[in-house]
Amino acid sequence: QKEVEQDPGPLSVPEGAIVSLNCTYSNSAFQYFMWYRQYSRKGPELLMYTYSSGNKEDGRFTAQVDKSSKYISLFIRDSQPSDSATYLCATPGGGADGLTFGKGTHLIIQP
Amino acid sequence: NAGVTQTPKFQVLKTGQSMTLQCAQDMNHNSMYWYRQDPGMGLRLIYYSASEGTTDKGEVPNGYNVSRLNKREFSLRLESAAPSQTSVYFCASSEDYSNQPQHFGDGTRLSIL
Numbered sequence: 755q756k757e758v759e760q761d762p763g764p765l766s767v768p769e770g771a772i773v774s775l776n777c778t779y780s781n782s783a784f785q786y787f788m789w790y791r792q793y794s795r796k797g798p799e800l801l802m803y804t805y806s807s808g809n810k811e812d813g814r815f816t817a818q819v820d821k822s823s824k825y826i827s828l829f830i831r832d833s834q835p836s837d838s839a840t841y842l843c844a845t846p847g848g849g850a851d852g853l854t855f856g857k858g859t860h861l862i863i864q865p
Numbered sequence: 866n867a868g869v870t871q872t873p874k875f876q877v878l879k880t881g882q883s884m885t886l887q888c889a890q891d892m893n894h895n896s897m898y899w900y901r902q903d904p905g906m907g908l909r910l911i912y913y914s915a916s917e918g919t920t921d922k923g924e925v926p927n928g929y930n931v932s933r934l935n936k937r938e939f940s941l942r943l944e945s946a947a948p949s950q951t952s953v954y955f956c957a958s959s960e961d962y963s964n965q966p967q968h969f970g971d972g973t974r975l976s977i978l
Contacts (some may be wrong), residue, residue, distance in 0.1 A: 796972070798969045853967055860949075
């Protein structure tokens, strides 16, 4: 079982919709979680950094951690075509040093 | 703000050639990392440097060497390139080697023929 799992998509939604992106993780000891956005031919860009359970909001973005179900989510409100990118969840936990990444979800916002 | 700068952005090599990928950060971070990103495999850690003067292997170190030249710079060397090393290479840095988020460069796209 992979330590961090993500549906690769693509996920296609109309402009203005609320987007929900999700990851599951296997180890209940993980406490820190990150969301990165990666545009084509660019490096991952840090969007959100959360600790433990609960919600964190930053503009149109909300990160949510549910430790009881080992589920992390990123919500995007009022989605824009410029939000079209691959979204990666990551945690510094895991068997590997550095960050353990999900494989990313490809999001397409249709104008 | 430059953040993490990687050079070159693109490179094509022949099998057996050697090459060094350069990375520099201007955020005064202590820790630096090299990842490779392949379709269907995601990002995988090659080597990391938790602090100046130290380096350690990550998940996929075979065929690579690294040098932490100073606090700002961390280079990745392919001594004898193989087609399996065709990938996009990302350098990242973080304040320290704990639970801090990492900041990435825009990558080097490397093709080995």
